[in-house]
Amino acid sequence: MIAALALVGFAFAVRTTALRMLPDAAWARRAPRLGVLTWQAVTVAVPVSVVLAGLALAVPLLPAVTGDTTGILGACAFLLREHYETPGGIAAGVAGLAGALALSGRLAVSLAGELRVVRRLRARQRDGLALVSRTDLVPGAWVIEDHRAAIFCIPGHPAQVVVTTAALSVLTPEQRVLALAHEQAHLSGRHHLALTFAAAARRALPRSRLLAAAATEIATLVEMHADDRAVGCGERSDLAAALVKLAGGPRPEGVLAANGGPAVQRVQRLLATGPALPLRQRWSIQLGVAALSVAPLLIAAAPAIEAILRDYCSTALHT
Amino acid sequence: MKGLGELEAQVMDVLWSATEALTVRQVLDTLPQERHRAYTTVMTVLDNLHRKDFAQRERVGRAWAYRPTRSRAAHAAALMTDALGTGDDRTAALLHFVEHLPPDEAAQLRALLDRERD
Numbered sequence: 001m002i003a004a005l006a007l008v009g010f011a012f013a014v015r016t017t018a019l020r021m022l023p024d025a026a027w028a029r030r031a032p033r034l035g036v037l038t039w040q041a042v043t044v045a046v047p048v049s050v051v052l053a054g055l056a057l058a059v060p061l062l063p064a065v066t067g068d069t070t071g072i073l074g075a076c077a078f079l080l081r082e083h084y085e086t087p088g089g090i091a092a093g094v095a096g097l098a099g100a101l102a103l104s105g106r107l108a109v110s111l112a113g114e115l116r117v118v119r120r121l122r123a124r125q126r127d128g129l130a131l132v133s134r135t136d137l138v139p140g141a142w143v144i145e146d147h148r149a150a151i152f153c154i155p156g157h158p159a160q161v162v163v164t165t166a167a168l169s170v171l172t173p174e175q176r177v178l179a180l181a182h183e184q185a186h187l188s189g190r191h192h193l194a195l196t197f198a199a200a201a202r203r204a205l206p207r208s209r210l211l212a213a214a215a216t217e218i219a220t221l222v223e224m225h226a227d228d229r230a231v232g233c234g235e236r237s238d239l240a241a242a243l244v245k246l247a248g249g250p251r252p253e254g255v256l257a258a259n260g261g262p263a264v265q266r267v268q269r270l271l272a273t274g275p276a277l278p279l280r281q282r283w284s285i286q287l288g289v290a291a292l293s294v295a296p297l298l299i300a301a302a303p304a305i306e307a308i309l310r311d312y313c314s315t316a317l318h319t
Numbered sequence: 320m321k322g323l324g325e326l327e328a329q330v331m332d333v334l335w336s337a338t339e340a341l342t343v344r345q346v347l348d349t350l351p352q353e354r355h356r357a358y359t360t361v362m363t364v365l366d367n368l369h370r371k372d373f374a375q376r377e378r379v380g381r382a383w384a385y386r387p388t389r390s391r392a393a394h395a396a397a398l399m400t401d402a403l404g405t406g407d408d409r410t411a412a413l414l415h416f417v418e419h420l421p422p423d424e425a426a427q428l429r430a431l432l433d434r435e436r437d
Contacts, residue, residue: 114411121412125402127371130324131331132395146399151416164399179416186414195411237435244432247417248425261418267428271435 001086004096006299007053011046014292015210018042023213027285029269031277032224034285035217036194041292043201043214051104052300057096059084083303110204114196122156129154129162138163141180149246153183155192167246175242178234185229191222220262227266240270323364326356330364331373335391340377340384 022028022042028035062077086092133142141161149167154160161183163176171179186192198215205211231239247263333349334341341349347361365385368374373394376383389397402413420428 118412121401124371125398125413127327128373128394128398131328131373132391132398144395144399146395148399148403150399150403152402152413154413155411162402182416183414192411192414195414199411237432240435241432243417244425244428247420248422248428249419261420263417263420264424264428264431266417267431271431 001057001084001088003084003300003303004053004056004086006302007049007056007296010295010299011049011053014042014049015046019210019213023217027277027281028217028221029224029265030274031282031285032221032228033189034277034282035221036225038285038289039214039218039221040194040197041289043198043211045292045296046210047103047107047201049296049299051100052296054096054098054100054103056084056300056303057086057088058093058100060086061090061093061097079307080304083307107201107204111197111200114200114203118192118196119156122154125154125162126156126158126160129160133162138168138176138180140184143168149249151179151183151246153186155187155190159187161187170245170249171242172238174234174238175245178230178239179242179246181230181233182226182239185226186222189222189225189229191226194218194222220265223262223266224269227270231270236270236273240267243267243270326360326364327368330361331368331387334368334374334385334387337386340379340386342379342382342384344382346385 018039022035022039025035028038060081062080088095129142129144133144135142137143141163144162144164146164147166148164149170151161151163151167154162161180163180167179168176195215195218198211198218202208202211202215227239243263243266329350330346333346337345337349343358343362343365346365347356347358350356350361365374365376365383369376369385373388374385375388376385378384387394403415403419
């Protein structure tokens with residue numbers, strides 16, 4: 001009972017703290033990859049804690065399930081039941097188990113659906129564009145004849161960077177190199193996986209403010225990370241200029257305009273080079289991420305660990 | 320596998336430059352004769368193109384005759400429209416260099432850049 005309550009309390013505390021401290025955090029803009037990692041740790045820790053809370057409530061059901069009360073298994077189950085006892089008894093156990101299964105099932109189904117949909121969309125783009133692309137104009141990229149300026153990548157196997165003739169004509173050679181390097185950084189950083197997981201979680205629980213904030217922030221931070229990787233190939237101001245050119249042309253038909261997207265922040269960031277995040281701050285954030293990852297398991301296992309310790313100590317004391 | 324993809328593009332080019340539906344045999348005869356190609360390979364490629372909805376087919380006697388579903392330009396334009404339109408909903412399907420901004424925000428960006436250059 002205590003473990004379940006502690007887990008729910010932990011999940012709530014992590015959610016509240018994250019929503020207060022993480023969105024638009026200045027340090028995450030300076031170290032975007034660490035920012036993504038932190039958001040991921042939070043969005044894993046919260047649902048995992050809730051699922052574990054449900055399972056902790058269900059532990060007392062164990063002896064009933066095994067039906068064996070004499071063997072080692074039975075003894076273990078009995079011991080566990082004693083330490084995870086709830087006043088709610090069987091009813092609380094069944095409710096906890098059902099809740100845990102429902103939440104994890106929902107997340108799994110959403111993830112599977114998301115993966116299926118993006119894989120189909122990517123295959124369609126890859127197969128279709130392969131028929132009309134030129135490969136001899138820009139090394140490593142497909143060139144598509146189109147009057148709309150666009151550069152994007154299709155993740156997957158094989159991954160592909162795509163650029164339109166209109167985009168090539170508005171960019172200088174330096175800007176072109178940087179824009180393509182940005183897309184390559186998306187692919188080598190496997191940013192699509194981070195985006196897919198975040199989108200799947202958000203879709204599974206559309207009313208969660210935490211998961212919505214995580215999806216939005218992760219989308220912004222992977223762009224900034226790709227920008228940081230790309231500027232290794234040229235000037236920051238050139239990448240900023242490329243962003244402005246492609247984000248700000250006249251809007252052709254069929255193109256969605258993104259209100260308040262990360263483009264403005266990205267340009268500001270490229271023009272004002274801030275100092276790197278101090279090493280000490282990096283380490284403390286990484287430590288926090290590690291703690292977030294193991295804390296739910298430790299809390300869930302605390303009663304069992306306590307039982308083992310108590311047995312061990314009493315044996316040690318009496319001999 | 321890469322070879323088959325290349326052949327798909329070549330076969331599609333043949334269909335696009337033809338004025339009428341072509342049978343497998345006609346496609347095979349029109350393809351550049353740089354190396355020997357099996358009839359069944361071309362048949363497989365045409366079947367794939369039909370399955371992916373890039374080509375349509377109709378019965379001509381006992382054989383299938385294939386024609387492109389859309390013109391080359393319309394095919395490319397439709398795919399680009401899909402690619403540019405998916406940005407908002409399915410963020411993870413394709414990763415765009417930058418989203419398209421409304422004019423006021425774009426102007427704000429340009430002002431930022433100009434200030435930097437002065």
